[in-house]
Amino acid sequence: MSIWKYANPTQFMRTSAWLLPGLSVLAALCVATGLVWGFFFTPDDFRQGSTVKIIYLHVPSALMAINAWLMMLVASLIWLIRRHHVSALAAKAAAPVGLVMTVIALATGAIWGEPMWGTYWAWDPRLTSFLILFLFYLGYIALWQAIETQDTAADLTSVLCLVGSVFALLSRYAVNFWNQGLHQGTSVPVATGERSVADVFFVPLVFSMVGFGLLFVALVLLRTRTEIRSRRLHALLARERAADTRVAPNTPPSESPTS
């Protein structure tokens, strides 16, 4: 069985229709468990007080903001190399979700930063690279909207995605590259396993992170299905217009029934 069979829109629609309900329920359960547990049933931190509860939103959204761009990078590369339309549409579908995750990460970070650092914003390496990532998301979405020919839009946005990936990686590793600024290092380093978060905070955080991940996948599947349908809709409408033109070749454009 080859993964490329899912590049077929019909196969993708069939598989995603089967996956989507279960994924959505699982995502809702995990997000609700993580947030309710974190908000209602975790103690205050000895240093940060109740602001520690923001971690259940800030960390998962920041994680997904970066991973969404990396998913778009993979999809863009598949488009550029293999020209599978579903991958280009999946990248397009993921961008608004990634943008929302970035905004949540920036907003919760600023709100959390004010009582802890004494400022909403600082030109810290991680914060700045996240802001640039946010601008890349805006540019990516705007570029898709600006170009009418879908294949050309997919080509140009893929190139933009490749360039933006530098900032996606930079926002992940900025604290390691420049050992300065206000933002701390990662609280949950996957590679070393030496996390700085106590179990009482960590378990609901894992639920929240898994939940945000599943929510992202569910939203991307739903939105990719919409993009595939939208593309078919435009093709059918174009065919209808062409058929109308053939039926009434002498009708001036201004009197055409579709104009």
Place this chain on the structure above:
Amino acid sequence: MIPDLGKYQDTVLSAYGISLLLLAAIIGLSIWRARAVKRQLDATEARTNKRQ
């Protein structure tokens, strides 16, 4: 109902409020657009089939 958040109550509640609002917006918009496009496509396909 809401736990005692002490002096950071506004901070924590605003972070949760903004985030949940944004999440609800992207979920709501995605579902709304999915339904709208499906409705349009169904109508167009029905029209196309009738013509043939």
